[in-house]
Amino acid sequence: MTATPSAAGAGVPDGVLLIDKPAGRSSHDMVGRVRWALGGRKARRVGHAGTLDPFATGLLLVLIGRATRLQPYLLALPKSYETVAQLGARSSTGDPEGEIERTGRIPPAPPALQLPTGLVRQRPPAYSAVRIDGERAYRRARRGEEVEVPEREVQVSRFDELWRSGDRAAYAIDCSSGTYVRSLVADLGDAYCLELRRTAIGPYRVADAHQPEEEPAAWRVVPLADVLPIVLPVHELDADEARRAGHGQRLELPDAPAGSEVALLHDGEAIAIGRREPDGRIHPVVGFRA
Template sequence: MTDGVLLVDKPAGVTSHDVVARIRRGLPKGTKVGHAGTLDPFATGLLLILIGRATRVQRFLMKQPKRYETIARLGYTSTTGDPEGEIRPGNMPGEELELPTGIITQRPPAYSAVKVGGKRAYALARAGEDVEIPEREVLVARFDLEWREYGRAKFVIECSSGTYVRSLIMGLNDAYCVELRRTRIGDFDVADASEERLIGLDDALAFMPAVELDTEDAAKASHGAAVPGHAKGMVRLRDEQGLIALAEPRGGGTLKPVVGFRA
């Protein structure tokens, strides 16, 4: 099997790109390799590495909800929201911490990978330019305090894609992340990380409903033609041989393939 997803437990001190490059070197020349969601160099935890045709479904995997564990230093600020920034004394948050949940408005940190005018925000910030990043709505399903002692606190956060944990912690006034670990992406858990096991595309996309096709419709779908069917969102089109394509609902009770996996 040459197409699928690897669950990697990224260590601190390396970039997500470093992990992709290392894995690419161990694969046949020309194999496409990517990832579904960057982790900062200081962060650890689950990284989804996409091999071969799995790179075609990057956007769907990136939209999956995330779970993080983070340890914050209280009473100090960091220009980057993590240990790599300029650290300064600040105000110690009160005993009753406000931990927002639900749909909230958040501004990504200036030192983030968000693109501003075609350039990465962190590149502009490091060059000394003022960075204005638009606010965005994100969903924080869980924001729990696990413990607090000696000016530090541990939190567990479950949130939508696009949420910046550093911003959540900086919002405690004053605090920053000293450790950050991603423990879950959708149904994938870091406890299952193994570079020896490649998860097939069909299994990796099991969060999408499956529609089974007969031989005639399977042939149509494999060539990108719409097939009869009803769905509320993106679905997997399958037959006895496995995954054919990802399809979205179109008018007239049809499903139109938008990502194909068969030649």
């Protein structure tokens, strides 16, 4: 990105930018690069929806401006990965950056080895972003502390071996939010993630993502009104309802979709996220007009 930040980012709308993160860079680096392109410290708020480890590559959803208010909803989307596993070895971190122990024991190939799908109990790695007593697990692990991260249940809908060559194998994995692919691979026994690439988040594909060096003039930002139907049922407001919702007023919307939350739109504009109250009214709790 070589353009002057304030001028380059002036025409970029609020929304979701798909970035293909390279290896060796953190998710925070990618957010910083976008923030710089939008004007540096004076830029609109910028965040992301789902960390990728520095060694990993692939799809990162960068949230610009009011789209940062959608972070919890986008984080909950399912994800797809492709990974190359090093077999016959273990890593203290589950990836190439840890201490490597060569065992020479090669896990068998499917169907001799059943790859877990469905509801899976897993223990996230000690070197993970999970909080333990308010602190990231990886920070404790780097200090040499013994870290035992609580087990969690995740949903794995696909776990296929794509190829195997000697002491390496590639896998395609579709899973719920919160799944640690490093743990899935380590649980195969004597294996760790040599390469990891995120290929999809919900309906968004890495094939449609931008390279980090592209300038803002080339960005195709997904607008808020197109993102909301991905994460919530949608209700279309008339002009008066949109005005009232924009001011946070509760609405009587008997035709709104069932459920605890609904996205409120008007004429292609994202107005708010509404939460259903016990009396049936919709209370706008996340606004997008200001």
